[in-house]
Amino acid sequence: MSPTRKDLFPAWYAALESRHLKDLKFAEIRRALEALSTVYVQRRDAITQGAALDSAGKRAAFALFYGPLHFLAVRHVMEQFRPRKPFPKRIIDIGCGTGAAGAAWALAVGRKPSVRGYDLHPWAVQEAGWTLRQFGLDHKVSRRDVSQAPMPGKKDGLLAAWVVNELREDIRIGLLPRLMESAAQGAEILIVEPVAKGPAPWWEDWAGRFQAAGGRSDQWEFRPDMPESLRLLDRAAKLDHRRFKLRTLSVNF
Numbered sequence: 001m002s003p004t005r006k007d008l009f010p011a012w013y014a015a016l017e018s019r020h021l022k023d024l025k026f027a028e029i030r031r032a033l034e035a036l037s038t039v040y041v042q043r044r045d046a047i048t049q050g051a052a053l054d055s056a057g058k059r060a061a062f063a064l065f066y067g068p069l070h071f072l073a074v075r076h077v078m079e080q081f082r083p084r085k086p087f088p089k090r091i092i093d094i095g096c097g098t099g100a101a102g103a104a105w106a107l108a109v110g111r112k113p114s115v116r117g118y119d120l121h122p123w124a125v126q127e128a129g130w131t132l133r134q135f136g137l138d139h140k141v142s143r144r145d146v147s148q149a150p151m152p153g154k155k156d157g158l159l160a161a162w163v164v165n166e167l168r169e170d171i172r173i174g175l176l177p178r179l180m181e182s183a184a185q186g187a188e189i190l191i192v193e194p195v196a197k198g199p200a201p202w203w204e205d206w207a208g209r210f211q212a213a214g215g216r217s218d219q220w221e222f223r224p225d226m227p228e229s230l231r232l233l234d235r236a237a238k239l240d241h242r243r244f245k246l247r248t249l250s251v252n253f
């Protein structure tokens with residue numbers, strides 16, 4: 001983050017805590033986070049059946065834990081990219097979840113772009129609207145499948161953060177040529193994924209296409225500056241995000 005720009009993360013995180021710890025105790029969130037992490041690591045096929053966000057506890061755990069981590073991770077990537085262009089003017093965030101990753105990108109750009117979020121889950125749509133309001137970003141969030149989301153024009157950006165891996169195969173296959181068409185027009189595109197624990201056979205194919213379009217494939221490892229209660233949750237749920245790994249595909253940055 002630029003040293004002259006105010007860091008809006010701490011105030012957002014404090015607001016998130018007030019919002020989600022109002023009805024649930026720390027121990028309940030911790031248990032829900034363990035269940036959520038099990039879905040992500042061991043029961044990936046259950047994600048398409050909605051298992052990740054099927055209880056209030058898991059939704060709160062996602063918002064309080066993965067949202068802030070995803071924000072810090074995308075901010076880290078943007079710091080490495082140091083975008084200098086006067087755009088994107090608009091960021092399309094597909095599978096936006098709580099909107100945290102899209103907000104991190106928008107805040108890293110000189111003039112604040114507006115964010116258009118799309119997600120299938122009604123709770124995510126509502127939560128993303130709340131997040132983007134907290135950051136004072138112009139936004140519109142809609143309930144829509146990735147396959148129905150608009151693609152970015154030449155001065156837009158598109159973000160797909162921790163979502164491509166969750167898509168049904170036909171939707172994922174249909175998305176790539178649409179992304180490449182936008183990339184050819186000059187749109188900035190950023191795909192963020194976990195470093196694979198299971199097979200992600202599509203990754204190398206996608207990486208090849210991004211590289212052929214002049215883009216990059218990167219793997220990152222960084223130490224997120226987590227607030228104390230996020231660190232406690234990480235430890236209590238026996239996760240370990242002191243070093244956070246992710247990988248990205250990007251083009252036109």
Ligand SMILES: C[S@@+](CC[C@H](N)C(=O)[O-])C[C@H]1O[C@@H](n2cnc3c(N)ncnc32)[C@H](O)[C@@H]1O
Nearest residue numbers: 070095096097101119120121124145146161162
């Ligand atoms: C792991 S979350 C990531 C959320 C967000 N991008 C982030 O980085 O925090 C994946 C999100 O993608 C959404 N999703 C999954 N399949 C989708 C689809 N076909 N169309 C729209 N959203 C989808 C889920 O509802 C969920 O909110």
